[in-house]
Amino acid sequence: MINDKIDFYYFSGTGNTYLVVHKMKEVWEKHGLKVNLFPLENSNPEKINLNNVIGLGFPVAEQSTYHFVWDFIKRLPESPGTAIFMVDTMGSFSGGIVGPLKKLLTGKGYHPLGACEIIMPSNIFYIAPEKKCQEKIEKGLLKAEHYALSLLKGTARWGRVPLISDAMYLASIFGLALTRSRINQNLLPLTTYYDLCQKCRICVKLCPVGNRKIEKNEYPQHGLKCEYCLRCASFCPYNAIKCPFNYKGKTYKAVEARVFLERK
Structure with missing residues (x-):
């Protein structure tokens, strides 16, 4: 109780x-x-x-x-x-x-x-x-x-x-280890399309494991420790990040990105 x-x-x-x-x-x-x-x-x-x-x-x-x-x-x-x-x-x-x-x-x-x-x-x-x-x-x-x-x-x-x-x-532990392996990270990255990206840095702020980095005025780079929570793809306001295994590249979000940004 x-x-x-x-x-x-x-x-x-x-x-x-x-x-x-x-x-x-x-x-x-x-x-x-x-x-x-x-x-x-x-x-x-x-x-x-x-x-x-x-x-x-x-x-x-x-x-x-x-x-x-x-x-x-x-x-x-x-x-x-x-x-x-x-x-x-x-x-x-x-x-x-x-x-x-x-x-x-x-x-x-x-x-x-x-x-x-x-x-x-x-x-x-x-x-x-x-x-x-x-x-x-x-x-x-x-x-x-x-x-x-x-x-x-x-x-x-x-x-x-x-x-x-x-x-x-x-x-599950085996699956998680496979997901985090360098082979999987290289084969299935969440790709940023630079023609759509506006360098807003939302994806960098939202990543829970610090996998997305941006230096100076460069585009955000996707690292090799992604856990595929899909925050970056779902909350990108320009739909610039694509998940390689989602049907037709569609994304889902239950709330707006500002919800996560405001609670930091």
């Missing part, structure tokens, strides 16, 4: 997790709770307040989540029983995050309150028409609202299926 201050650490790629986290915050604030939101990519996990309830929110990637999100979680300090919950957003399914994350956190001494996975519009491979995306967003936010209330009431659950989830986690 949540009845105290909440520190909610989250990462959002193209806006789905952002919407879910803010919906949950809205629900809790209506019930008089104090909720602090922290962009996970800008936060130090070793300095979290163990006296507050901790929330973790992130998108699913490679059936679990991004390498830098895992790194944040693994660097969390040992706890004397701090209450913690998680929520993720996904296009279809995961399998390698809920169970392994519970195992990791309980091993550090945290008290798991609940876990919830919410289907939202996909931002990769095939981008659905806007109407379909909006319908999914509405259903997803309704689920987020119900989950927030279940955490308030103490009825949320955090299950674990050991063998299946552990196997999916190992497959």
Whole structure:
């Protein structure tokens, strides 16, 4: 049950997790709770307040989540029983995050309150028409609202299926390593089209791992540590960055770029 201050650490790629986290915050604030939101990519996990309830929110990637999100979680300090919950957003399914994350956190001494996975519009491979995306967003936010209330009431659950989830986690780690390999980074870069680019630097500011660089008046350069969160492609105001594996080069975003820029 949540009845105290909440520190909610989250990462959002193209806006789905952002919407879910803010919906949950809205629900809790209506019930008089104090909720602090922290962009996970800008936060130090070793300095979290163990006296507050901790929330973790992130998108699913490679059936679990991004390498830098895992790194944040693994660097969390040992706890004397701090209450913690998680929520993720996904296009279809995961399998390698809920169970392994519970195992990791309980091993550090945290008290798991609940876990919830919410289907939202996909931002990769095939981008659905806007109407379909909006319908999914509405259903997803309704689920987020119900989950927030279940955490308030103490009825949320955090299950674990050991063998299946552990196997999916190992497959995810392999997939993440392959994605981050130099071969993959060279073969599937997010390409900047200089005839469209206006050097606005939004992509540089939004990259959570500092993979995009720009020097003086040059065009932004794509490095070799991309985790394919697709922020840069989705929020480029000039549509100058193309994702090589999205159908017809379409992009998806749930919110406007200024949302991410304003919270820095």
